[in-house]
Amino acid sequence: MTVAHSTGSPRRFKLSRLSTGSLQLNVGLVIFTILLLALIGQALFMPASALDGDLPSRLKGPGYQGHVFGTDQLGRDLLFRVLGGLPWSLGIAGLATLILASIGTVLGLIAAWYTNFIRTIVLLFISTVIAFPFLVLALVAVAIIGRGFWPITLTLGLIAWPVVARVIYAEGRGVLTREYVLAARLFGVSKWSILFVHVLPGIRPTILVMGAFLFAVMLILESALSFLGLGAPLNAPSWGNMLSDSRQYLVNAPWMMLVPAGAIVSAVISLNLIGDGVAEISRKRARAVEA
Amino acid sequence: MAEPSGGVHVTDVTKNSVGAKSEPNELVQPDIAGGSRGDEIIIPVYWNIARTLGKRLVELAFLLFVISTVLFFALRLTGDPAAVLAGETGDAEQLALIRAQYGLDKPIIIQYLIFLGKVAVLDFGTSLANAQDALGLVLERLPTSFTLVIIAFSANLIVAIPLGAWLGGRPDQRLRKGASTMVFIAQGIPGYITGLILIQIFAVELRWLPSIGNQGPLSWLMPAFTLASFQAPQVIRVISANVAEAMREDYIRTARANGAGFQTLLWRHALKNAMLGATALIGTQVAFLLSGSIITEVIFAWPGLGRLLVTSVQTLDFPVVQAAVFMISIFVYTAITLTDIVFLFIDPRLRRQRA
Numbered sequence: 001m002t003v004a005h006s007t008g009s010p011r012r013f014k015l016s017r018l019s020t021g022s023l024q025l026n027v028g029l030v031i032f033t034i035l036l037l038a039l040i041g042q043a044l045f046m047p048a049s050a051l052d053g054d055l056p057s058r059l060k061g062p063g064y065q066g067h068v069f070g071t072d073q074l075g076r077d078l079l080f081r082v083l084g085g086l087p088w089s090l091g092i093a094g095l096a097t098l099i100l101a102s103i104g105t106v107l108g109l110i111a112a113w114y115t116n117f118i119r120t121i122v123l124l125f126i127s128t129v130i131a132f133p134f135l136v137l138a139l140v141a142v143a144i145i146g147r148g149f150w151p152i153t154l155t156l157g158l159i160a161w162p163v164v165a166r167v168i169y170a171e172g173r174g175v176l177t178r179e180y181v182l183a184a185r186l187f188g189v190s191k192w193s194i195l196f197v198h199v200l201p202g203i204r205p206t207i208l209v210m211g212a213f214l215f216a217v218m219l220i221l222e223s224a225l226s227f228l229g230l231g232a233p234l235n236a237p238s239w240g241n242m243l244s245d246s247r248q249y250l251v252n253a254p255w256m257m258l259v260p261a262g263a264i265v266s267a268v269i270s271l272n273l274i275g276d277g278v279a280e281i282s283r284k285r286a287r288a289v290e291a
Numbered sequence: 292m293a294e295p296s297g298g299v300h301v302t303d304v305t306k307n308s309v310g311a312k313s314e315p316n317e318l319v320q321p322d323i324a325g326g327s328r329g330d331e332i333i334i335p336v337y338w339n340i341a342r343t344l345g346k347r348l349v350e351l352a353f354l355l356f357v358i359s360t361v362l363f364f365a366l367r368l369t370g371d372p373a374a375v376l377a378g379e380t381g382d383a384e385q386l387a388l389i390r391a392q393y394g395l396d397k398p399i400i401i402q403y404l405i406f407l408g409k410v411a412v413l414d415f416g417t418s419l420a421n422a423q424d425a426l427g428l429v430l431e432r433l434p435t436s437f438t439l440v441i442i443a444f445s446a447n448l449i450v451a452i453p454l455g456a457w458l459g460g461r462p463d464q465r466l467r468k469g470a471s472t473m474v475f476i477a478q479g480i481p482g483y484i485t486g487l488i489l490i491q492i493f494a495v496e497l498r499w500l501p502s503i504g505n506q507g508p509l510s511w512l513m514p515a516f517t518l519a520s521f522q523a524p525q526v527i528r529v530i531s532a533n534v535a536e537a538m539r540e541d542y543i544r545t546a547r548a549n550g551a552g553f554q555t556l557l558w559r560h561a562l563k564n565a566m567l568g569a570t571a572l573i574g575t576q577v578a579f580l581l582s583g584s585i586i587t588e589v590i591f592a593w594p595g596l597g598r599l600l601v602t603s604v605q606t607l608d609f610p611v612v613q614a615a616v617f618m619i620s621i622f623v624y625t626a627i628t629l630t631d632i633v634f635l636f637i638d639p640r641l642r643r644q645r646a
Contacts, residue, residue: 124349124350124353127350128350128353128354128357129354131350131575131578131623131624131627132354132620132623133578133579133581133582133619133623134582135582135583135585135586136581136582136585136600136616136619139585139600139601139604139612140358140361140362140604140612140616142604143604143607143609143612144361144362144365144366145365216479220481223481223483224481224483224586227483227586227589228585228586228589228601229605230601230604230605243483243484243487246487247487247590250487250490250491250495251495254491254495257487257488257491261484261487261488264481264484265476265479265480265481265484268479268480268481269475269476269479272475272478272479276475
């Protein structure tokens with residue numbers, strides 16, 4: 001925006017200006033940004049050979065010959081494996097969250113708009129699928145469509161959208177009764193434009209909060225599937241695979257378990273912090289509007 | 292307006308007996324039918340129970356139908372089921388024999404109808420792995436899984452409810468703030484990590500507890516704790532938030548003015564109200580216990596339904612997968628229906644409906 005810079009002298013960059021006013025959100029965003037930068041960094045700079053094993057230095061503890069986090073049962077460097085696992089965890093979970101948030105939002109809004117059989121069908125579908133444990137559905141889906149990056153992404157994205165749809169439906173119905181929506185209707189604005197231009201911004205905080213929490217849930221599910229041997233291919237550096245490998249070496253090499261466990265926990269906690277933080281901020285704003 | 296909120300309700304009441312309710316659950320799990328708007332009538336509890344049962348039965352039937360259909364066609368899309376049934380050793384002669392035996396030579400629509408008919412009477416066929424009855428295999432594993440689920444669930448409630456109330460009573464106290472942070476962190480640790488850490492500490496380092504299988508009460512501790520550890524933080528957080536909220540309400544102030552002490556306010560008045568909100572969460576958790584137990588059972592080599600499901604998915608043993616998924620669906624729907632019914636009894640607002 002050129003208008004914003006019309007005052008001339010460029011203002012000095014201050015870190016505090018990035019702060020969001022919520023400690024939780026700040027901490028969560030910092031951890032998550034580090035993970036994202038690591039994801040991009042490993043994609044750009046990490047050579048494929050970094051994941052190779054070196055049998056003589058197998059099962060060595062952290063710090064051995066420059067292996068910061070130690071090595072696994074094939075002598076592979078655990079730091080590089082954890083980094084290599086980022087696309088499997090953050091990548092799959094992020095894409096799945098995008099898919100489920102989009103489907104959930106669109107179907108939730110559609111159900112909120114129509115009062116006829118379309119709503120009935122969408123709601124029946126939502127309340128049927130929502131009650132069913134994700135992991136069981138994911139297992140069935142994996143049995144059918146197999147393993148690998150895209151099958152898992154699609155499976156996770158396609159099973160969890162009812163959670164979003166239900167909440168968006170409830171909120172959407174509330175927003176649809178607002179006066180500005182009524183005004184838009186009276187002006188003859190089309191339903192799609194009402195739903196996606198006028199209603200959608202009103203429920204954005206909800207989508208953000210749910211997105212953050214479901215991102216974490218998807219990450220846990222992906223690792224769970226890999227842990228069960230039904231997710232990423234067996235030699236892929238997915239965090240769930242690493243945990244699964246570590247089970248046989250808990251006695252000799254506990255770091256094999258602690259490294260991927262730490263990665264999963266920090267990613268999940270950062271997302272929970274972000275979700276909590278956004279929820280807190282939007283609650284505060286809502287209270288400020290009421291007051 | 293396209294939003295005739297009153298009209299929907301009126302038509303709704305008339306078709307209640309069918310059970311196919313068109314009005315949605317809002318944010319809360321069970322359906323709170325009315326608000327306090329307008330004239331209200333008190334509906335008898337049994338009427339609501341019948342309606343809830345009907346609605347859940349329709350959903351369950353729909354879910355089971357969809358899952359069977361998907362599994363049926365998926366098995367045929369992904370390959371030749373006769374080849375799957377025959378295993379690696381099957382030659383052409385054997386394949387033809389199997390096709391005739393399982394009716395795979397008939398047109399696919401006929402096969403589908405026969406299949407649906409069998410599923411309707413819970414006949415899933417025999418396991419491809421060991422030729423045992425698939426449903427029998429699943430039923431055999433159920434008690435072992437239930438042991439785990441029941442212990443974990445009780446542990447969850449016994450710890451989470453008092454802890455949540457304690458945290459919510461004075462949320463700004465430093466000690467409780469610290470405890471809340473611990474709960475928040477615990478919420479971010481998936482069950483399979485908790486399980487592995489427990490094994491590392493109590494089985495590998497200290498050698499106090501057995502890490503594998505079902506060998507009596509001592510071997511129940513770690514799996515049950517693992518299963519409860521992922522659900523308890525959620526309950527604690529919801530109860531503490533609800534208690535904290537309730538402590539600011541007018542009725543608490545009235546009770547305080549009447550001379551009630553802090554402990555009475557907290558445990559008798561605030562907690563009671565907070566449990567209402569928490570019951571919805573606890574109900575969904577019961578439903579998710581079986582899925583949580585899948586991973587727990589694998590980690591601790593617990594001979595339950597979850598491990599059976601994982602093994603049969605790994606070996607593509609579709610009859611057993613289907614029988615297991617059916618049993619889990621029935622369990623899940625029983626759990627949420629019971630939650631709905633519990634709600635009808637504990638929340639007097641649900642007995643009212645706009646006339």
